[in-house]
Amino acid sequence: MSTFSEFGLEPDVLQAITDLGYEEPTPIQAHAIPVALSGRDMIGQAQTGTGKTAAFGIPLVSKIAPSEDRIVTLIMTPTRELAIQVAEEIEKLGRTKGIRSLPIYGGQDIGRQIRGLKRRPQIIIGTPGRLLDHINRKTIRLDDVQTVVLDEADEMLDMGFMEDITSILSLVPEERQTLLFSATMPTNIQKLAQQFLKNPEHISMIPKTQTTNKNIQQFYIEVQERMKFDGLCRLLDMEPPELAIIFGRTKRRVAELSEALMKRGYAADGLHGDLSQNQRDAVMRKFRDGSIDVLVATDVAARGLDISGVTHVINFDLPQDPESYVHRIGRTGRAGKEGTSWTFVTPRETDHLHFIEKITRHRISKKALPTLSEAMEGKQRVIAERIIEAVGNEEDTNAYKWVAAQLLEQYDSVQLLAAAMKLLTGDKKDVSVELTPEDPIRSKKRGFGGRSGGYGGGGQGRGGYGRREGGGGSYGGQGRGGYGQRREGGSYNGGGERRGGYNGNGGSQGGQGGGYRKPYREGGGRREDGGGFRGDSRREESRSSRNEDYVNI
Ligand SMILES: Nc1ncnc2c1ncn2[C@@H]1O[C@H](COP(=O)(O)OP(=O)(O)OP(=O)(O)O)[C@@H](O)[C@H]1O
Numbered sequence: 016m017s018t019f020s021e022f023g024l025e026p027d028v029l030q031a032i033t034d035l036g037y038e039e040p041t042p043i044q045a046h047a048i049p050v051a052l053s054g055r056d057m058i059g060q061a062q063t064g065t066g067k068t069a070a071f072g073i074p075l076v077s078k079i080a081p082s083e084d085r086i087v088t089l090i091m092t093p094t095r096e097l098a099i100q101v102a103e104e105i106e107k108l109g110r111t112k113g114i115r116s117l118p119i120y121g122g123q124d125i126g127r128q129i130r131g132l133k134r135r136p137q138i139i140i141g142t143p144g145r146l147l148d149h150i151n152r153k154t155i156r157l158d159d160v161q162t163v164v165l166d167e168a169d170e171m172l173d174m175g176f177m178e179d180i181t182s183i184l185s186l187v188p189e190e191r192q193t194l195l196f197s198a199t200m201p202t203n204i205q206k207l208a209q210q211f212l213k214n215p216e217h218i219s220m221i222p223k224t225q226t227t228n229k230n231i232q233q234f235y236i237e238v239q240e241r242m243k244f245d246g247l248c249r250l251l252d253m254e255p256p257e258l259a260i261i262f263g264r265t266k267r268r269v270a271e272l273s274e275a276l277m278k279r280g281y282a283a284d285g286l287h288g289d290l291s292q293n294q295r296d297a298v299m300r301k302f303r304d305g306s307i308d309v310l311v312a313t314d315v316a317a318r319g320l321d322i323s324g325v326t327h328v329i330n331f332d333l334p335q336d337p338e339s340y341v342h343r344i345g346r347t348g349r350a351g352k353e354g355t356s357w358t359f360v361t362p363r364e365t366d367h368l369h370f371i372e373k374i375t376r377h378r379i380s381k382k383a384l385p386t387l388s389e390a391m392e393g394k395q396r397v398i399a400e401r402i403i404e405a406v407g408n409e410e411d412t413n414a415y416k417w418v419a420a421q422l423l424e425q426y427d428s429v430q431l432l433a434a435a436m437k438l439l440t441g442d443k444k445d446v447s448v449e450l451t452p453e454d455p456i457r458s459k460k461r462g463f464g465g466r467s468g469g470y471g472g473g474g475q476g477r478g479g480y481g482r483r484e485g486g487g488g489s490y491g492g493q494g495r496g497g498y499g500q501r502r503e504g505g506s507y508n509g510g511g512e513r514r515g516g517y518n519g520n521g522g523s524q525g526g527q528g529g530g531y532r533k534p535y536r537e538g539g540g541r542r543e544d545g546g547g548f549r550g551d552s553r554r555e556e557s558r559s560s561r562n563e564d565y566v567n568i
């Protein structure tokens with residue numbers, strides 16, 4: 016299928032597609048749209064940034080009559096930011112036709128959502144926790160829903176969401192169409208998914224040879240934990256990104272890292288689940304409009320987010336599992352654009368890196384940590400470019416010329432310009448920053464075949480937060496060194512490895528015994544929106560507070 020008109024779409028919908036600037040369907044759209052239009056259940060898998068949203072969005076808006084005044088379509092996403100973004104795309108696709116849609120997510124004023132619901136939207140895009148809240152308040156009824164979409168399906172069907180999804184889907188009529196989309200779909204998840212699907216068509220656009228998007232150049236740098244921050248600064252200086260997303264492992268890590276980058280003069284801010292929704296919205300707005308160019312985030316930003324201009328993804332901490340790696344780096348190299356990813360790996364984590372390479376079927380190229388002089392060169396290049404740009408702007412510089420001429424009479428021109436450049440670089444490399452060191456990720460050494468079948472098992476909540484005493488010494492600047500004592504014990508990912516096959520032959524479904532959860536959610540099950548990435552005690556709170564969404568991180 017090479018044009019959208021070949022799908023037999025209505026003129027209004029075609030107009031909306033044109034307005035979005037989409038000229039021809041992407042491969043997943045070409046294959047998935049006809050199946051979705053036919054009413055069949057489907058599992059749709061395609062690489063990050065290849066247009067899965069419109070692949071389900073176009074058929075959804077096509078199938079709804081503008082006169083419909085009930086909720087007939089439900090889309091679920093794992094994070095609030097993704098719900099907002101998907102809602103925006105659906106709104107654009109449905110606007111010309113007069114389709115009404117509404118995002119429903121935790122952290123937003125519920126009264127506002129209730130007012131929105133009075134406009135009788137036909138499509139709801141929500142996160143599970145807040146959806147359940149509305150269902151309990153009877154402000155949302157799902158009796159008339161005909162189509163359900165789980166975006167980031169594997170994440171949604173992970174243990175953290177399983178219970179909520181099951182409750183929500185039990186309220187949707189059996190006679191419905193269910194569509195699952197994701198860039199990753201571990202085999203075990205597919206099996207589980209079939210619990211909710213009827214005779215689904217499986218459409219996979221993932222090439223046998225590589226699960227990550229080929230437009231992303233992937234590098235890793237082996238670096239000691241204590242050198243990571245300086246390494247990051249050098250990297251940002253050497254190859255200044257247009258926009259970059261830097262992933263850290265935990266909320267605390269992200270808070271510390273964004274703070275540290277700001278202190279060193281970078282236009283950065285952090286996104287994680289301990290922030291209020293207003294703060295989260297403000298950070299996203301600043302990143303989207305370019306008032307910051309570095310977004311430091313937990314995995315809350317790993318899935319689905321589509322921000323144009325992201326040229327670099329940096330894994331400051333190695334992700335826990337290969338899926339997370341695929342999604343994180345997939346925030347760049349979208350819609351045919353090129354992108355670069357850098358991953359920091361501490362010496363003890365190289366096994367885990369190779370495991371990620373094996374599962375993603377892609378070799379990640381090794382690079383050396385940029386040297387100080389490479390970083391300096393990069394910085395100076397940027398300053399030189401800014402100066403040259405300003406030189407071209409006579410009007411802006413006129414007011415400075417008189418003083419410039421005076422200075423040139425007294426000083427050497429090269430010396431003058433060098434001094435001005437030095438001031439412009441705003442060099443703050445000596446500002447000391449605090450960063451608590453992280454433990455290395457332990458390699459899972461899982462084979463494809465599965466050791467004991469299934470995911471997880473167990474799940475007694477061992478471990479939790481690897482108690483750490485002594486905390487962080489100062490990091491960088493002067494005073495480097497004091498790293499704080501750390502007591503061993505209490506592995507941070509709480510024991511429970513994901514046993515069993517990844518793409519596994521062999522892994523049975525494992526769902527009994529509380530299994531089927533990722534290691535970092537071990538021991539708790541339910542996620543809270545922005546809750547701990549590790550099974551810490553907060554999960555108990557989230558279990559009882561149903562009025563929020565349960566996204567981890
Ligand atoms: N047919 C098309 N032509 C051009 N651009 C498109 C087309 N379809 C989608 N896009 C653009 O491609 C980008 C990625 O789309 P989208 O966010 O749907 O990707 P995705 O496959 O859902 O990725 P992820 O797995 O990260 O969620 C968006 O900016 C979107 O506007």
Ligand SMILES: [Mg+2]
Nearest residue numbers: 067068166319
């Ligand atoms: Mg998506």
